[in-house]
Amino acid sequence: MADLITLTIDGRKLKVPAGTLVIEAAKQAGIEIPAFCYYEGFSLQAACRMCLVEVEKMPKLQPSCTLPAADGMVVHTESPKVADARKGMLEFLLTNHPLDCPVCDKGGECELQDMVFRYGAGESRFTEIKYHQDEKQWSPLVYYDPARCILCYRCVRVCDEGLGVGALGLTYRGVAAEITPSHGDHLECDECGWCIDVCPVGALTSGTYRYQSRPWEMNHTGTICTHCADGCKTTLSVRNGAIIRANNRDRSGYNGEFLCVKGRFGYDFVHSGERLQSPMIRKNGKLEPVSWSEALAAVATKFSEIKARGGKFGVIGSTRTTNEENYYLQKFARQGLGTASVDHHRTGDVPALIDALSGKTDALAAMADLYQAKAALVIGADLAQQHPLIAYQLRANYRHHKMAAYLVNPGASREEQYAKKSVHAPPGKEMEAVASLAGELKGHEDLVVIFGASLRGEGVRQLVSFGDTLGIPVKYVCLVDYSNSRGAMDMGLVPELLPGYRSVREAGMEPGLALDEMLAAKDLDALWAVGANPLESAELASSAAFVVVQDLFLTETARRAEVVLPAQSAYEKNGTVTSVTGEVQKLKAGAKVMGTKADLEIMGLIAKEMGLNLGIWSPDKVFEEIRRTVRGYNIPLPVVATGGAAQTTPVNGRVPAMPRPEHIRPSGDTLFTSGTLGRYSKRLSSVMEAPGELFKG
């Protein structure tokens, strides 16, 4: 910590570290200095002159966004002179501004509007005709209205510095100056839409939200994005049960304001016309809509019958349903159906990492660690495509702390822009390349290692042994692909393990069939797929199998089913999910889709029909049971309840039985694809960059 200096702002004496900007020092004291161009965490611009303050003994007003606090400084942030200057600045900003607030998307949450209101700069002395340029569409998701733009450069900076995309710039000059996209008249970028969110006025608008609603007409619900495993908080703005917009402007969640195209725009699958809204039963070879009671009874009768004759079940859970649902499903399968054949679509070898870290504490990195680590080693992952938040965290770490990044990838990735060293190594040869970096890695204070699914089983163990030889604190992240992939593993949706990485033998069972084996078993009697689509790329060998599917859409698996039960998406229900870094966060229901039920409720009702006692099926009750019984999940409840992220404490002990790594199949999703779910988001495929490619830089 730098030396503390003392300054006075608006008569309050403050102690801040030397070098703190006056605008930040004021913020710490609860004094807001208005600014358009200043944006915390990004480079300084000093373009808007809104943050001018009066500093005693300085002859002119000073921009507080670039002025470092000095000892003995006396600052006035709201003196008449300052207010007058701001009023003048606003009059200038409004010379060509169209003042079309009544039809502007930003109206009601516009910083320019707020400032004009605050300083009463409602009158203009300009009588000249306003310079006007028409609005432009840059992509299906991003529109730009140059007339409203106040040229604060926020969009330019978040795109360039925050994401490393650099798709926006400023062109022309004087009154004609405007923001320009990377390719003349259109954008080729990540389509994340952050530029729209940071825009203090309505210059950048969202192709999906524009002219849909006034900001005060919506309810806002903070929940967790259901696409990749990074666990970004996305705040859904909902009107009449429909999601109209998603962003995270309140910076709740460990992602701050960051969201990728999936988090900000990829919610449209919720209201897709293809959503299932009624249970269906196959009658005369065709799926016919039926009532819930008929469908549930059919499932319960058949399950009970197969169970009674000792038939063979296969139960496949989801990588997107909640921890409570996954826990309940494995409990249903093991205790209710008496089968050990439970699995999910595995995308990373988490058990191998947890086993290899036996005896170590504090060795699993949290999302915040990625921003603090002194060095990072990325193995087999195109982060900007596959894990946008991790990519953002590392880039921010480099930008603010000069973190040293090392890459071992099969091809180019965006992280090469700033990486200290990048080695291209094909899958299977990574460890040799990693070993060659040992000398350099040892020179750092600490290290975080992020590895993809190409390292599994023995590879993970080798990696951890390698980490041990470095002699510095090393933390690990095992990448998995979907929003609750990690939770599905933690909750024991694998043949070999109970929740909390305990052997199924503890429950007096032998490991059952893995996912691929269930599909290949010719004598399978029943397949129960909860939010999973295993038949997307495989055939079901058993033609007689009774298939029950709980899903949002009529997927390949659902088309094969005898009974289809319409489920809710993550945006419609409560519960918890566990991110790629093992952090548990709460889902909160935002949207409503008629006719659907949460998977937990569906399972609970089936259990009831079958006369099973598996406990109360409310998310809170099941979570309580998880906290009590699943190792690592005894996390502080207030943190989760208030919308924070609580990291599960590492299971400090050997994993007694290893799920077989050959059943891991990485999804290969890019920034614009998201498994089966992504196919039903028209927006993700509407942009020209879709579907994107991995390891192309």
Place this chain on the structure above:
Amino acid sequence: MTFSPQLEAKFADLITHYPEGRQKGALIPMLLYAQDEVGAVTPEVIAEVASRLNVKPVEVEEVIGYYTMLWRHKRGKHHIQVCTNLSCMLAGGEELYAQVSKKLGIGHRETTPDGQFSLEETECLGACSWAPAVLVNYDFHMKMTPEKLDRLIESLGSKQ
């Protein structure tokens, strides 16, 4: 994209005039020279110059938008710039501009369909003592009169 050997040599030399890590300072001269050869700053020129100087394409776009001397569409073989700033205006610059515009049938920053001429109303050429001034490519024509201008355009036209 490749340029002529002369231009490549010029670029190679240009780069050496800037300190290590600051080569992007060569952006404006490179664009001007490339424009002289290609006739315009085309998307290919933008991509090529951006990659040679290791800057993002959007940074090149920014510069092109800012400087009026960089054109995205083709200039004529003879690029006529007529000064209409104060000294030239007082000496008949605006009339000269109107004359060229009428004679060639093109306006400000336009090019004749045959690609021979382009016209631009320009800011001060620094030739106030010899106003009115006209610039054709890199050649000054000073103390212009309507007759001299007519003759000039005809002689340029016959040089096809």
